[in-house]
Amino acid sequence: MAETTLAPTTARTGGIRRRTDAARAALARSVVLHVVMVLGALAMFFPFYWTVVTSLTPGSGLSSTPSLIPADASLEAYQRLFADLPFARVVGNSLLLATITTLAQLFTSATAAYAFSRLPFRGRTVVFGIYLATMMIPLQVLVVPLFAELRAWGLVDTYLGALLPTLAAAFGVFLLRQAMNQVPFELDEAAALDGAGHFRIFWTVILPNIRPALATLAVFAFMGSWNSFLWPLVVLRSPELQTLPVALAGLQGQYTTQWDIVMAGSVVSILPMLAIYLFAQKYVIQGVANTGLK
Amino acid sequence: MTALIGEAAAEVGAEARSTGSRTRGPRTSTRRSRRVRYALTVLAFLLPSAVPLLLFVLGPMVAAAWISLTEWNLLAPAEWVGFENYANLLTDPETADVFLHTLYYIVGYLPLVYVGGLAIALALNTALRGRTVLRGVYFLPVITSWIVVALVWRWLLNPSNGVVNTVLAWFGIDGPGWWTDPAWAMPSIILASAWKDLGFVMVILLAGLQAIDPELLDAARVDGAGWWRRLFSVTLPLLSPATFFVIVISLINGFQVFDQVYAMTGGGPGGATQVVVQQIYDLTFRYGKAGEASALSWLLFVVILAVTVIQIRGQRKWVNYG
Numbered sequence: 001m002a003e004t005t006l007a008p009t010t011a012r013t014g015g016i017r018r019r020t021d022a023a024r025a026a027l028a029r030s031v032v033l034h035v036v037m038v039l040g041a042l043a044m045f046f047p048f049y050w051t052v053v054t055s056l057t058p059g060s061g062l063s064s065t066p067s068l069i070p071a072d073a074s075l076e077a078y079q080r081l082f083a084d085l086p087f088a089r090v091v092g093n094s095l096l097l098a099t100i101t102t103l104a105q106l107f108t109s110a111t112a113a114y115a116f117s118r119l120p121f122r123g124r125t126v127v128f129g130i131y132l133a134t135m136m137i138p139l140q141v142l143v144v145p146l147f148a149e150l151r152a153w154g155l156v157d158t159y160l161g162a163l164l165p166t167l168a169a170a171f172g173v174f175l176l177r178q179a180m181n182q183v184p185f186e187l188d189e190a191a192a193l194d195g196a197g198h199f200r201i202f203w204t205v206i207l208p209n210i211r212p213a214l215a216t217l218a219v220f221a222f223m224g225s226w227n228s229f230l231w232p233l234v235v236l237r238s239p240e241l242q243t244l245p246v247a248l249a250g251l252q253g254q255y256t257t258q259w260d261i262v263m264a265g266s267v268v269s270i271l272p273m274l275a276i277y278l279f280a281q282k283y284v285i286q287g288v289a290n291t292g293l294k
Numbered sequence: 295m296t297a298l299i300g301e302a303a304a305e306v307g308a309e310a311r312s313t314g315s316r317t318r319g320p321r322t323s324t325r326r327s328r329r330v331r332y333a334l335t336v337l338a339f340l341l342p343s344a345v346p347l348l349l350f351v352l353g354p355m356v357a358a359a360w361i362s363l364t365e366w367n368l369l370a371p372a373e374w375v376g377f378e379n380y381a382n383l384l385t386d387p388e389t390a391d392v393f394l395h396t397l398y399y400i401v402g403y404l405p406l407v408y409v410g411g412l413a414i415a416l417a418l419n420t421a422l423r424g425r426t427v428l429r430g431v432y433f434l435p436v437i438t439s440w441i442v443v444a445l446v447w448r449w450l451l452n453p454s455n456g457v458v459n460t461v462l463a464w465f466g467i468d469g470p471g472w473w474t475d476p477a478w479a480m481p482s483i484i485l486a487s488a489w490k491d492l493g494f495v496m497v498i499l500l501a502g503l504q505a506i507d508p509e510l511l512d513a514a515r516v517d518g519a520g521w522w523r524r525l526f527s528v529t530l531p532l533l534s535p536a537t538f539f540v541i542v543i544s545l546i547n548g549f550q551v552f553d554q555v556y557a558m559t560g561g562g563p564g565g566a567t568q569v570v571v572q573q574i575y576d577l578t579f580r581y582g583k584a585g586e587a588s589a590l591s592w593l594l595f596v597v598i599l600a601v602t603v604i605q606i607r608g609q610r611k612w613v614n615y616g
Contacts, residue, residue, distance in 0.1 A: 149349075165350040
């Protein structure tokens with residue numbers, strides 16, 4: 001596969017006839033590869049398409065499979081979703097929690113990363129090691145004691161209870177420290193000579209220089225909160241406080257066979273993430289690629 | 295609150311630094327106060343993250359160890375039972391079952407996403423037209439939540455009028471019961487999970503492929519190595535760090551599989567997809583056995599840790615960091 005288009009003319013050994021044969025074979029392989037990749041992409045995309053089609057076909061699943069191109073598309077499922085359920089509230093909850101989580105993680109990760117990148121102190125390596133170790137601890141181990149802790153504070157079934165455990169994450173600290181280490185120390189020194197202290201250096205020198213990493217973290221933090229399930233499931237009990245994934249899981253139990261409504265809910269849940277993804281695709285993909293390289 | 299104190303302390307620290315650089319008097323009292331102020335600066339930058347991590351990760355981690363040594367239904371006061379929960383778990387055949395189901399998931403899922411992700415990454419690493427768009431489409435499921443993935447696949451794989459069985463019927467094939475059939479429930483979950491994570495694996499492997507020096511592949515080609523030979527003798531060995539990362543992460547996530555199981559089958563039918571975390575959830579919130587659940591979660595953590603450490607130890611044998 002790899003050589004079909006990258007290979008220059010390694011067929012130099014043969015005559016002109018052989019070269020055209022090789023070129024023709026390369027072209028054929030390239031066409032096949034393009035066709036296969038496009039078909040694969042269509043197959044990967046099909047579930048999304050089918051979700052939208054189902055959500056636009058009233059009564060889907062009760063008796064019939066929707067047709068590939070809906071004959072009479074209708075927004076009925078969406079209307080019922082927002083009329084029968086506090087669904088607007090649920091979407092609002094998810095937006096609120098994801099926004100606060102994102103802002104909080106940007107703040108807590110950036111400050112910690114600055115300390116680990118720019119402020120030498122005794123035991124710094126050990127403290128950083130402990131931060132990294134928290135990434136290894138699965139949420140499942142924490143769920144029972146976290147639930148007990150927040151219940152003791154009277155925070156079960158509150159926004160604050162859902163938010164508190166998400167305010168800081170070692171992943172963000174790691175990501176931003178990596179970015180800060182690549183900002184030349186001469187910039188800090190120049191600012192320090194002008195009389196800037198650490199807080200000013202952090203704000204006016206470091207942060208503007210790591211914008212791409214901040215964008216990556218923002219997208220990941222938002223996505224993590226928007227899609228998170230186990231903790232909101234455990235801590236938020238009232239229907240009007242639920243987040244999208246939890247409400248969707250409940251929707252399925254409620255409308256067992258009404259797939260148009262369940263799929264309409266899924267579309268509503270995908271759209272905001274899709275908008276962010278289209279807008280910040282570069283940062284998302286770069287972020288994933290970087291985690292693999294380091 | 296901590297943030298406010300932090301900011302104030304940071305400003306004090308900044309002041310200390312700037313005055314310190316102007317006045318050079320080496321008087322010990324100023325030096326000491328400078329050191330105190332520097333310590334305050336460090337704390338100001340660390341506390342906003344350290345306090346939540348202590349309160350909501352490290353503290354609960356220790357508490358979970360204590361809870362695992364008690365009998366507790368989340369309501370009545372916990373009763374100390376020592377290692378009874380662990381003893382019960384290790385002798386209960388259900389424990390072996392939930393770990394086996396989890397292993398079944400991993401064994402089905404990992405080869406699927408690795409081989410699939412590698413094939414797509416190899417194709418996208420050539421001069422393909424529209425590769426950015428293609429990469430975007432293959433990555434799309436990654437940003438979708440597990441719950442949506444589970445619901446969508448429940449519908450696609452619906453035994454009576456899901457699109458997959460409908461299409462199979464066109465060819466005269468009587469499709470299986472998928473997630474309603476104990477034999478097909480886990481394959482259904484694996485299929486949905488692989489669809490979601492394929493793009494993630496693809497992007498990591500693609501980044502690894504792009505880091506490979508093309509001259510090495512050219513040299514192999516000049517030496518007469520064919521496509522497969524170059525893949526196995528040049529590309530894959532050079533890709534081993536990315537492969538290692540994919541395997542480590544997939545195993546860590548695989549042992550913790552929950553969201554899609556909860557939403558697709560809830561552990562059923564007949565317990566066929568009851569994985570470890572589903573069991574932890576059920577023990578806590580359905581059977582009121584928080585102590586046993588904490589013991590199981592610690593057991594899971596130890597297994598994950600052991601598997602990860604073994605891989606890191608073993609990587610020297612096959613991972614090539616150039």
